[in-house]
Amino acid sequence: MLLKFRVANFRSLRDEQTLAFVPPPDEPSTMTRDLELSDGKALSVFPVLGIFGANASGKSNVLVALREMRKAVLTSYSSWTAHERLPREPFALDPKFAADSTFYEVDFVLADTGVRWTYGFELGDRRIESEWLHAYPKGRRQVWYDRDAARDRVFEFPGGRLRDRARLAETTRPDALLLTRAANDNHPQLTPVFAWFQQNLWDITPETEHRQREAYTAERLLEAHNRERIEELLRVADLGISGARVERKPGEQPRVQLMHGTQGGESFAIDWARESFGTRSWFALIGPILLALDKGAVLLVDELESSLHPKMAAEVVRLFQTPSMNTSGAQLLFTSHDASLLSLPRGGRLLDPGQIWLTEKDRGGGTELYPVADVDPGEEEDLTDSYLAGAFGGVPRLPAGKIGRSLRMTEEIQNAMEREAMGAGNS
Template identity: 65%
Template sequence: MLLRFRVANVRSLRDEQELSFVASEGSEREQAAARGLALSDGSLLPVHTVVGVFGANASGKSNVIAALKNMKHAVMRSYADWTSYDGIPRDEFALDPKAAAETSLYEADFVLGDGVRWTYGFELGARRIEAEWLYAYPKGRRQVWFDRDAGREKPFDFPGDRLHDRTRLARTTRQDALLLTRAANDGHEQLTPVFDWFKNNLWDVTPETERTQREDYTAVNLLRNEDFRRRAEELLRVADLGIAEVEVEQTSSGRPVVRLIHAGGGERTALDWSAESWGTRSWFALIGPLLLALDSGAVLLIDELDASLHPRFAAEVIRLFQAPWVNPKGAQLIFTGHDPSLLRTPGGGRLLEPGQLWLTEKDERGATELSSVADWEPTDEEDLMASYLAGSFGAVPKVSEGQIGRRLVRTDDLAQMEAEEG
């Protein structure tokens, strides 16, 4: 499970920012909402399975997701791909000329299946890896597996001699490639499990893009796996779309043809896929990644969860990850959204606790600041949706009622005056 993610100098995330899944210690209610994660040292750590990132348009929400994707891509591809670039590909903060000369930081804190907590991170320079580190906590205390600093005469340090093949790894790792990537490409027995965590996690879904591929993925699994079909059809039914079942046919072109069977008035009708609504197709396309993440215990990233889904569907996605009986393997969801109704259940309760709600807001430099609603210490009785809309936590558009209309009228008046004067 993912515990924390740190990032700096990536897109609008200029200064160091941290996103955490670990439940706040001060709230018994929040601790109860979290999942107890058994660590190898015998302790139990309360970890959330869902966090949501909210904020105004262009406040940097999507950049949090992008930074996580960047880290995964670096781990997966630095050894094979980065030789083709003129320097290391980076997304440094664009609004400050000094940022190009500074490193971009990525660090993830996570727990593998054996309960051992790991911290892995690196700093990217323009042409080389400036720093890289890997720590383990098998008994609660930090073990340094390796530490890399490009400014030293010998960049790599391996305290404790825990790592095998140290000399070869240090000799064969290029200055523009990560040691973790290099080791995994050779099947290094000790480091491959850490590499595999990135390989098998941080899957991203953007509702408006790559929908066709996700539709095909869902359809292919309907053909191949009867248990997947049973659960997928149930998810379509509970979404109240009037769908009774799904027909899938494999064609000679390789792309499956999907028809949803609609039941109504005692009749069953199979609609052509192109006749289905955007919302129905978006929900169908999301089912495949959702079930895959739940089955494997992966971390799923969904940018703009509420962009093409009804708030009820979006809330159900959150509930799937929250419910232990549906999510026994501890899969996690990080999503961004706009719709404040996701902060409240129809009955007026909380869908998410304060420590699960993260807010993005840009400062005067155009840099994103990421903060948790838990930092504001709301009471257990506080309506988080009402407080958010009232601006109590910040991170809402600073636009007064009618302001946009007045500016349009003023712009038109100025344009008319300039035309008359001309």
């Protein structure tokens, strides 16, 4: 499970920002799960976090940063040789940050061992400036390796825990991560850490891979053990769907028809191209959701409410929050503009204050990321009302009617300029 993510100097995330799935010790929550660690202790972890904020405040950049960290781990050894500069996007609104490194770090727990790990690195323009891996098998930190490109001896391996140390140090290029290099040779100790990145931080955005996700869900419909679950999720979406047909001819993608019920109890099939975009978006999301729940993976969803009714977005959150549905420790990290996800229609909270994170830009254009718990809302406070009223920050600083007034003012200025130009032409 993912415990914490830190990032700095990436896009609008100028200063170091921290996203935590672990609530502070003095803020207990009914939404957390107890995660058994290798030292015999239990750690409370949230299965769901939501990031809210105004447009262009940097919400999506948090997810993109996680995706870019994963991509670096998976591809630095094989792909980065083709680049003169390492692929990174430092903060662009202040020139001094172009020379600073981009920083990433994650804390996570490997499910099969219960060992907590911390892994991170810093990217410069042309080399890995630093890289580190720490383990906590008995609750105390073990430094497995530490890399610093500014030292004469770039790699250090305190305690001698890592096998093949000399070979790894000699064969890891300045522009590649040691973790990627080790996994390329199936290193027995480091490959499980590498595999965590392979199996987590799956990224879903509304504009990309929509057809591929539809095709993936259709493939799952062909599997008997998944068909019932997919059809049930289609039915509970209140889309009027009673079931699904799927067939696949040799060499072709599966062909899906959703069955729509009538008041008389009959069902009829609708051609896939005639289904609404909302229905197709929900169908495309079901496959990745079920895969994450089955594998215990971390799923990243940008704009969860995109093309989904708020009720359905809330149901996605509930799937990950419900222990009987989420039996493998899967986690959901999403962004959203939909403030209704903060509260339940009949009172109560869908998300605790520690699960609600806000993004807000400062005067220099840098994004600040913080949980609502830091604002210390009251136990009975309606989080939706308070958020929309601006009590927590993270909402547009836009007085009512300002856009309309600005447009009218612009039109008046343009009309005045045109009249002045016509007057000058007639004189």
